[in-house]
Amino acid sequence: MSDPARWRVVQRDFLQDCRVFSVSRTLAESERTGERFPFFRIDSADWVNVVPLTRDGRVVMIRQYRHGAGEVTLEVPGGIVDPGESPAQAAARELLEETGYRAGSLEALGHVNPNPALFGNRLHAFVARDVERVAKVANEAREETLVELVGRRDLPDLVRRGRVDHALVIAALHFLELAESARPG
Numbered sequence: 001m002s003d004p005a006r007w008r009v010v011q012r013d014f015l016q017d018c019r020v021f022s023v024s025r026t027l028a029e030s031e032r033t034g035e036r037f038p039f040f041r042i043d044s045a046d047w048v049n050v051v052p053l054t055r056d057g058r059v060v061m062i063r064q065y066r067h068g069a070g071e072v073t074l075e076v077p078g079g080i081v082d083p084g085e086s087p088a089q090a091a092a093r094e095l096l097e098e099t100g101y102r103a104g105s106l107e108a109l110g111h112v113n114p115n116p117a118l119f120g121n122r123l124h125a126f127v128a129r130d131v132e133r134v135a136k137v138a139n140e141a142r143e144e145t146l147v148e149l150v151g152r153r154d155l156p157d158l159v160r161r162g163r164v165d166h167a168l169v170i171a172a173l174h175f176l177e178l179a180e181s182a183r184p185g
Contacts, residue, residue: 005031020044020080044121047114049078049172050091052101052128057152060099060131061164062145074148074158075169078123087111087124095128097138098145104130109175114168125172127179 007028016023021044029036052060059076066073077098081090088106096102109125139145150158155173158164164173 007031010036015040040118041120042118044080044119045083046081046087046121047078047123047168048081048087048091048094048126049076049123049168050095050103050106050126050128051076051109051172051176052095052099052103052131053152054132054149055130058149059152059155060095060101061148061150062098063148064143064145073166074150074164075166076172077145078168078172081124088126091124091126091128095131096135097140098143099131099147100133100135100137101128101131101147102134103128104132107179109172109179112168112171123168123171125175127176 007030009026010029011027013025013027014022015025021042024041024043026039026041027036028039054060061074062077063072063074065071077094079090079094079098081087082093085093088108092103092106105128107127107129109127111122111124113119114121114123137145137147155164159170159173164170
């Protein structure tokens with residue numbers, strides 16, 4: 001079975017710069033029917049999420065108010081990859097800024113597209129092992145994070161109960177489970 005045909009881009013128009021993302025409209029033509037339709041896309045720099053693990057098996061998570069949901073959420077640290085920064089550098093920076101913890105080691109787990117229907121960027125997931133608190137939380141003016149240490153065995157229940165409901169955080173946690181189930185021993 002072959003893949004569906006790619007659509008031909010006829011025109012792309014920039015619509016709006018929203019600081020952390022931009023919006024564009026693409027007029028695309030179906031190879032199969034020849035019909036043209038407008039599609040909208042959200043462009044952003046890549047993002048990172050990092051699952052920080054303490055030596056005693058707890059996950060360093062953060063609580064923060066999220067304007068989109070209008071609620072305080074429980075998440076792993078993460079954020080935007082800054083220009084000139086690798087995803088690993090961004091993961092280490094976000095971990096330190098949002099929690100005050102530094103990783104003994106940092107390992108890439110995988111990456112996903114947040115929603116291929118709308119987004120063109122990737123989320124890169126990492127695990128930070130043997131994390132230690134080395135500084136105070138260094139939030140910028142637009143965010144306020146509070147650290148919460150969570151037992152790893154409590155994570156599935158927190159997801160089931162909706163206490164952790166950020167899809168990209170759940171993806172990072174799943175990547176960690178996949179990586180650990182593939183490890184020897």
